[in-house]
Amino acid sequence: AAKRQGGSTFAVFEPRMEHDTREELALQTELREALARNELVLYYQPKMDARSGLITGVEALVRWHHPQRGLVMPGVFIPVAERFGLIGQLGDWVTEEACRQLAEWRSQGLRMRAAINMSAHQLRQDSLLPRLKQAMENHAIDPSQLTIEIIESVLMDDAAVRSFSGLASLGVGLSIDDFGIGYCNFALLRKLPVKQLKVDRSLFTDIQNSADARSVVTAIVQMAHALNLRVVAEGVETERQRDTLQALDCDEMQGFLFARPMPAEKLTLWAMEGETPAEAGGFRPSLFM
Ligand code: C2E
Ligand code: MG
Ligand code: MG
Ligand code: MG
Numbered sequence: 220a221a222k223r224q225g226g227s228t229f230a231v232f233e234p235r236m237e238h239d240t241r242e243e244l245a246l247q248t249e250l251r252e253a254l255a256r257n258e259l260v261l262y263y264q265p266k267m268d269a270r271s272g273l274i275t276g277v278e279a280l281v282r283w284h285h286p287q288r289g290l291v292m293p294g295v296f297i298p299v300a301e302r303f304g305l306i307g308q309l310g311d312w313v314t315e316e317a318c319r320q321l322a323e324w325r326s327q328g329l330r331m332r333a334a335i336n337m338s339a340h341q342l343r344q345d346s347l348l349p350r351l352k353q354a355m356e357n358h359a360i361d362p363s364q365l366t367i368e369i370i371e372s373v374l375m376d377d378a379a380v381r382s383f384s385g386l387a388s389l390g391v392g393l394s395i396d397d398f399g400i401g402y403c404n405f406a407l408l409r410k411l412p413v414k415q416l417k418v419d420r421s422l423f424t425d426i427q428n429s430a431d432a433r434s435v436v437t438a439i440v441q442m443a444h445a446l447n448l449r450v451v452a453e454g455v456e457t458e459r460q461r462d463t464l465q466a467l468d469c470d471e472m473q474g475f476l477f478a479r480p481m482p483a484e485k486l487t488l489w490a491m492e493g494e495t496p497a498e499a500g501g502f503r504p505s506l507f508m
Contacts, residue, residue, distance in 0.1 A: 420454025
């Protein structure tokens with residue numbers, strides 16, 4: 220940051236900041252190479268129907284298999300991709316790869332649905348719709364098999380919101396991610412072609428001990444159901460959270476309790492074996508659709 224002192228301008232770097240900047244520049248260069256060298260990989264985490272316990276679909280979560288750094292998480296490189304204009308390319312790769320994987324699952328007899336995450340920046344790009352359409356065509360994916368997850372704050376971005384109707388007219392599902400921790404615009408929510416709300420885990424971490432937390436989740440579920448939206452509780456870690464959320468009428472659940480995000484081959488085995496993980500209680504993953 221530059222700081223004005225006594226009329227002259229200094230660039231004041233804190234050691235930590237300078238380090239971050241260099242780190243980001245390095246990451247940026249490496250990310251460009253990674254995109255070219257195909258070092259990104261999608262992990263998949265199942266979403267479970269809260270009543271039947273069946274898998275309703277998977278969420279694709281991007282990771283970077285870095286030759287030196289190991290597995291790098293999206294929280295580290297998505298902001299870098301956005302800052303340095305790489306998010307469009309990264310998003311295109313994610314879309315294409317998710318469609319390719321859906322086609323591979325189909326060839327294995329698994330008819331899956333997948334959700335992909337998109338940032339406001341991606342929604343603002345004119346190329347979004349044609350690219351998405353192309354990816355679905357390339358792999359003969361039905362739009363009903365795809366859901367786009369968008370974080371709540373996107374609702375404040377007019378240009379991004381405008382692309383919602385285009386997405387909906389393609390036939391893909393729309394989901395509001397991290398719902399309840401940002402700015403909720405109920406007027407917009409009512410008008411938008413959104414089908415699903417994903418309640419952020421911070422709203423129910425202590426739900427079994429907190430009447431307030433239960434009230435908040437109850438209110439969200441009632442509001443969502445009144446608007447014909449499905450509610451997904453994301454980040455469910457304990458059986459007590461699961462039981463409470465189930466009692467409060469959440470429609471779907473996702474979280475470490477059921478399964479961690481995993482590479483496609485692992486997810487395939489998990490779904491095909493239909494084994495109930497010990498910690499998953501009454502939930503039984505199985506084929507669907
Ligand atoms: P998100 O879309 O809200 O994804 C949920 C995050 O919570 C994931 O972190 C997931 O691994 C984690 N999670 C799942 N179950 C649990 C649980 O029971 N407990 C806890 N503590 N965490 C759980 P991840 O994979 O690190 O992704 C972080 C964020 O990065 C995502 O949040 C999403 O906003 C973004 N992201 C991931 N993949 C993409 C992508 O392909 N494109 C874009 N634009 N963003 C992405
Ligand atoms: Mg998400
Ligand atoms: Mg989320
Ligand atoms: Mg999140």
